[in-house]
Amino acid sequence: MSTPVTSPAPGILTGKRLDELRSQGRAALIGYLPVGFPTVAESVIAARTLVEAGADILELGIPYSDPVMDGATIQHAVDSALQAGVRVRDVFDVVSAVADLGAPTLVMTYWNPVLRYGVEAFARDLSASGGAGLITPDLIPDEAGDWIEASDRHDLDRVFLVAPSSTPERLSMTARACRGFVYAASTMGVTGERTTVGAKAEDLVAATRAAGGEHVCVGLGVSTPQQAADIARYADGVIVGSALVRPLLDDAPFADRIEHLARVTSGLAAGVRHARTGTAQ
Amino acid sequence: MPASLQSMQGPYFGDFGGRFVPEALVAALDELEIEYRKASIDPEFQAELARLQRDYTGRPNPLTEVPRFARHAGGARIFLKREDLNHTGSHKINNVLGQGLLVKRMGKSRVIAETGAGQHGVATATVAALMDLECVIYMGEEDTRRQALNVARMRLLGAEVIPVTLGTRTLKDAINEALRDWVANVDSTHYLLGTVTGPHPFPEMVREFHKVIGTEAREQILAATGELPDAVVACVGGGSNAMGIFSGFLDDPGVRLYGFEAGGEGIDSGRHAARFSGGFPGVLQGTRSFLLQDDDGQTLPSHSVSAGLDYPSVGPQHAFLHEIGRVDYQPITDDEAMEAFRVLCRTEGILPAIESAHALAGAIKVGQELGPDATVIVNLSGRGDKDVTTAAKWFGLLDPETATETLEGDL
CATH class of the missing domain: 3.40.50.1100 (Rossmann fold)
Known part of the structure; x- marks a missing residue:
């Protein structure tokens, strides 16, 4: 196959950004928001707010009818986005609309919307819109042959997950298949805020590094600046979702919700930035 | 292959x-x-x-010939595999x-x-x-x-x-x-x-646990008629009862196999659960198969009078059998299923699950197509005790006062 490759802007690939932050002695804050919630235009404002308030990397979710890895908060947000009529192709517009901020932007998606769109077409359009790659919660590398080829053709990152239940063989296979980072699920469970983050997370990060994971970021359940700081001590990135979506689920006027989102984000960003200097509040 | x-x-x-x-x-x-x-x-x-x-389920369950029902199916010989008689009432x-x-x-x-x-x-x-x-x-x-x-x-x-x-x-x-x-x-x-x-x-493991249906049915039909059947029919929601009975006959090319999906209010209405008539290949809940989905890959709601067939996807081996043409999958509407439900009740004194009534409606079509020399096995996957309220409502069998009481009592 001929490969007219659209190269992403230099320096915005996820791994490169994680390296830069590592050399500054800190982890990344990776913030998740669903595309099209509350509306497509408002989700652009929310995503820009995240970056301006201190998120280093964006994770934009494609709303899906059957989100089996998501807890109640994100389910409600994506249900509402779907009811408001969000389409899969809207993700490319939102990615383009935040590209000028320079934060690597990954798209989080369940696999069927990509299959239906066409794996090659999706990779092409994501690359053209300036997206960095995909996080795929229900696609394991074993089933990802088409996506691995397409992401190679279009220089896109591919982030697969590892879990506390992953065997050493699977950690190493998954680490090899990932580009950008390996997503370590802090706990056995779905997304949602938790008062404590699984103690197994640190062990999982160490095991994933030992298995060859170049960058390892931790998600699931992270909701407070202190939790973010704790994880930022040992991981390359802290992934936060539900705690950022919750301010937007409020009934308050949109401007107030955005302000709330900015406050939550700055708190988490401060937690991440001071983790290794011991000044987290 | x-x-x-x-x-x-x-x-x-x-x-x-x-x-x-x-x-x-x-x-x-x-x-x-x-x-x-x-x-x-x-x-x-x-x-x-x-x-x-x-000792617990009561297997083997019988293969029952139903001649009075068969008159509605072109006079073909019809046998029911009686999964409805299992402990708990289904396969x-x-x-x-x-x-x-x-x-x-x-x-x-x-x-x-x-x-x-x-x-x-x-x-x-x-x-x-x-x-x-x-x-x-x-x-x-x-x-x-x-x-x-x-x-x-x-x-x-x-x-x-x-x-x-x-x-x-x-x-x-x-x-x-x-x-x-x-x-x-x-x-x-x-x-x-x-x-x-x-x-x-x-998909493989659950099929193997249901293979006993097909194994028994094969032995029983050979004992009853001395020959393999011309056709075996089953309803298909996720598809376990169908895979179970088909497993006794898939390697016999002379036996026609039919899977009947929920056609709901008709394929054109969009209110159905007929994945092979209105769906496309895709991934849902762990497997790649045929599913009801929109242009964005979002799962579409399914509809059927039968809760057990009301599912937007179907087992992956069925998708494969559809693709190679080994099994003929067709939709049966709510109306057709309920009519077959009524006919079996009234001709044989057997109250089927509404899921299984889709297979019975299919058997009526297959019997009429194959004619009086044919032998057809229908997998009667479950009994209809659980469906009495739905059926009574469908046929208007309760006077208004009782209906209100019964239905509300059930809610």
């Missing part, structure tokens, strides 16, 4: 099947596959399963007993399951009681209303029934919730999936 269609092994059935699941579940699926493969060649496991099938018990024994072997103490019509939930709650397992059943809120009696049955058996209030509030959403529970509790918990879909090894 595989050497044997009836013994195909997962994870793939042609382009279908696989394991489209969160990584967190892979270790549990691997453990399950290893235990299942060991059990399938362990004479002790096989003997225990056979004992339970005989579902075959799979649940097998998986229950595996749960004990794996040393797990808790089972979770999804249910649509309630038949799989009742079977699971039954076996959990028998084998001393903690049991949680997820059921769409819409279905808990349609099948209120089965909710009570499950609770009587000691199960906790959790109504699912997310999404479309039907079987698909109950499966999502069960998957979320499983990810969080996989150390202690087995997901006792009720049909031939989901991630490997479920």
